[in-house]
Amino acid sequence: MKVLIADSISATAVAELDKNFEVVEQHYSPDELLAEISKYDAVIVRSATKIPREVIEAGANLKVIGRAGVGVDNIDVNAATENGIYVVNSPRASTISVAEMTIALILALGRRVVQASIKTKRGEWPKKEFMGLELFGKKLGFVGCGRIGSEVAVRAIAFGMKPLIYDPYLPPELFLKFGAEEITDLSELVKRSDFITIHALLNEETRGMISHREFELMKPTAYLVNCARGGIVDEDALYDALKEGKLAGAALDVFTVEPAKESKLFELENVYVSPHVAASTKEAQERAGIITAEQIRLVLTGAEPEFCVNARDLKQS
Numbered sequence: 457m458k459v460l461i462a463d464s465i466s467a468t469a470v471a472e473l474d475k476n477f478e479v480v481e482q483h484y485s486p487d488e489l490l491a492e493i494s495k496y497d498a499v500i501v502r503s504a505t506k507i508p509r510e511v512i513e514a515g516a517n518l519k520v521i522g523r524a525g526v527g528v529d530n531i532d533v534n535a536a537t538e539n540g541i542y543v544v545n546s547p548r549a550s551t552i553s554v555a556e557m558t559i560a561l562i563l564a565l566g567r568r569v570v571q572a573s574i575k576t577k578r579g580e581w582p583k584k585e586f587m588g589l590e591l592f593g594k595k596l597g598f599v600g601c602g603r604i605g606s607e608v609a610v611r612a613i614a615f616g617m618k619p620l621i622y623d624p625y626l627p628p629e630l631f632l633k634f635g636a637e638e639i640t641d642l643s644e645l646v647k648r649s650d651f652i653t654i655h656a657l658l659n660e661e662t663r664g665m666i667s668h669r670e671f672e673l674m675k676p677t678a679y680l681v682n683c684a685r686g687g688i689v690d691e692d693a694l695y696d697a698l699k700e701g702k703l704a705g706a707a708l709d710v711f712t713v714e715p716a717k718e719s720k721l722f723e724l725e726n727v728y729v730s731p732h733v734a735a736s737t738k739e740a741q742e743r744a745g746i747i748t749a750e751q752i753r754l755v756l757t758g759a760e761p762e763f764c765v766n767a768r769d770l771k772q773s
């Protein structure tokens with residue numbers, strides 16, 4: 457059987473697949489992928505390659521699509537289900553890396569590390585300008601608190617921060633586990649938080665969830681971090697809010713449209729940006745590759761995969 461690795465994954469994962477399958481490592485353009493996909497039984501992607509309905513329908517031999525990572529928003533999962541194709545991923549692989557990046561950004565915003573570095577390199581030695589904030593005692597508001605949010609909470613508590621969690625889907629015992637305060641109303645969360653961090657999926661419920669109304673309510677000293685998905689934060693509203701001093705700054709690892717090659721947010725010195733790299737560590741990518749390769753092997757050998765996002769729907773169809 458033939459496996460296409462369309463976006464690069466770890467060498468260990470490729471070697472594992474090589475033991476059982478014919479493996480082709482090739483990044484195709486969308487048109488090339490459409491023309492070539494029928495040759496393959498499985499395809500593995502990260503975020504660069506998109507798998508829309510037309511590719512799925514052209515995949516006459518396709519049995520499984522692997523996402524070496526968490527989010528499957530680059531794959532048309534409904535189309536895969538309708539065509540009896542498994543969509544597998546590696547949901548836990550990058551949890552620690554994304555949590556660590558979130559903490560890094562919270563610390564960097566509170567101490568304005570990026571501005572201090574730029575100005576010092578310019579020879580300004582702006583010692584008086586850089587009066588930072590301690591995290592100790594500050595309220596960290598979570599918009600969503602699943603696997604990644606939970607790891608952020610553990611680390612934030614170690615810094616003496618107070619977690620406030622808005623997550624309608626979190627079981628009550630978890631609030632107790634983190635010693636966190638449950639907030640049932642998003643407005644209250646944004647009003648009370650010193651730092652706000654997003655750990656929700658992008659869906660119709662969360663799209664544009666942080667917008668003009670929420671920025672109006674924030675403390676002017678508050679900071680926002682988004683290492684989850686672009687689109688949850690309304691970027692135009694964020695720009696207006698920052699220009700009007702409605703919050704102190706923001707750090708964005710994700711954007712509504714990616715790759716984000718330009719944005720008016722890039723003009724603002726209190727906005728830190730990075731190219732969706734929170735999960736890009738050697739450790740996370742090694743895990744993601746190996747776990748995804750194993751899911752592919754399971755499907756192609758007739759076994760049930762452990763991490764399948766459409767398992768229930770496939771069974772029902």
Ligand code: MLT
Pocket residue numbers: 502503524525526527528550684732735
């Ligand atoms: C993920 O969903 O796995 C992360 O956001 C990383 C990525 O998409 O590259």
